[in-house]
Amino acid sequence: MLASLATVARSVLGLALSRLELAALELGEVRNQLLRLVVAFALAVVAGCFALAYGTVTIVYLAWDALGWKILLIMTGAFVLAALCLIRYARGMLRDGKLSLTATMAELKSDRDMLL
Helix, strand or coil: CHHHHHHHHHHHHHHHHHHHHHHHHHHHHHHHHHHHHHHHHHHHHHHHHHHHHHHHHHHHHHHHHHHCCHHHHHHHHHHHHHHHHHHHHHHHHHHCCCCCCHHHHHHHHHHHHHHC
16 A cells, blocks of 8 residues: 555656646746847837937928928827837737747646546
8 A cells, every 4th residue: 555655656746847847848938938029029119219219300300391290290100000010019929829838737737637
């Protein structure tokens, strides 16, 4: 009886270590995806700032004689559209599940189902 209990305990410990290794591996992958997301967002912010600073001044200066104050509304609409596109890209990355632990969660669920 003690030998079988020891075998069961050893098996449970092996299973737990296996799941822990899988979780560590997936966390490494999630970390890489999160780093890519942060870098993409930071570059988008920097590019947006430069675009705002240089592009707005240049376009407003060149178009002021022809359009007057309406050029300011046009520029605002263009920058809002650019911001919405960048937000959509970031949400798409999150929606694709690149930051989730799908394999680990599936294995843990199957372990739970097997034990219960």
